[in-house]
C-alpha cells in the first residue's frame with residue numbers, strides 16, 4: 001500500500017545503492033502519520049497470522065524482520081515471537097529504530113555488524129516485506145544465499161509485497177486512494193501522489209530501476225538458491241496484486 005504509483009511495466013536493472021540513498025533521506029512514501037500507522041497496523045495483522053501459524057506448527061519462533069523500516073508493527077508482533085529481531089540496511093532507519101526500541105522487551109535491533117555476524121542456522125523465521133523492489137536482482141540473490149545460511153533447516157522466509165511487472169500504475173494509485181478513503185486520509189493521499197509524481201522517487205525509478213518479478217521467475221530464483229517456494233494466496237498488506245511467498249530450505 002506504499003505510495004509507489006509510477007512503476008515501469010518491466011523488470012529493469014536496479015541500483016540498490018540509489019534506493020538506499022533515497023530511503024536514508026526524507027520522503028513522502030507515507031503521505032502522513034495516519035497513513036504510516038494504518039500501513040503498519042495492516043501488515044502487523046497479516047504477519048501476526050503467519051507467525052502464529054509458524055508457532056502452532058513449530059513452537060514459538062525467533063523472527064528477524066529484514067528491511068523492517070520504521071517497524072511500527074513490532075509491538076504488535078513481539079508477543080507471537082520468542083524474540084523479534086529488527087534489521088534495516090539503511091543507516092538512518094537503523095538509528096531511528098534503535099532509538100525507538102531501546103529497552104523494549106523481546107525486541108532487538110541489529111546493526112550491520114550484528115547482521116553480518118549472525119551464526120549459521122540461528123533463525124526460525126525471516127520476514128521481508130516490500131524490500132525486493134529496491135534491490136538489484138544480484139543483491140536479492142546474494143541475500144537469498146545469506147538467508148539460507150542463517151536460517152535453521154526447518155525455518156522459513158516470508159517474502160512479501162513482491163511486485164509483478166504487469167501491475168498497473170492505476171492499480172497502485174487505486175490502492176492508495178481507496179485506503180485513504182476508508183481510513184480518513186484521502187486528501188493527504190492525493191497530495192502525496194502529486195508530491196511523488198514530482199519527487200526523487202520517480203526520478204530514481206526511471207534511472208536506477210525498480211525490480212519486479214513474475215511469480216514463476218521469483219519462485220525459480222528461490223529454488224536455485226536452495227529453497228522450496230510456495231505462493232501464499234493473500235499478499236501481506238493492502239495491495240492484493242502484489243505477491244507473498246513462503247520459502248523453506250530444501251532438505
Ligand SMILES: C[S@@+](CC[C@H](N)C(=O)[O-])C[C@H]1O[C@@H](n2cnc3c(N)ncnc32)[C@H](O)[C@@H]1O
Pocket residue numbers: 002015016017019020023024043066067068069070088089090093128129130131134135
Ligand atoms: C517500503 S520500506 C518497507 C518497510 C517495511 N518492511 C514495511 O513493509 O513497511 C523498504 C525498506 O527497505 C529498505 N531498503 C530500501 N532500499 C534498500 C537497499 N538497497 N538495501 C537495503 N535496504 C533497503 C529501506 O530502508 C526501507 O526501510
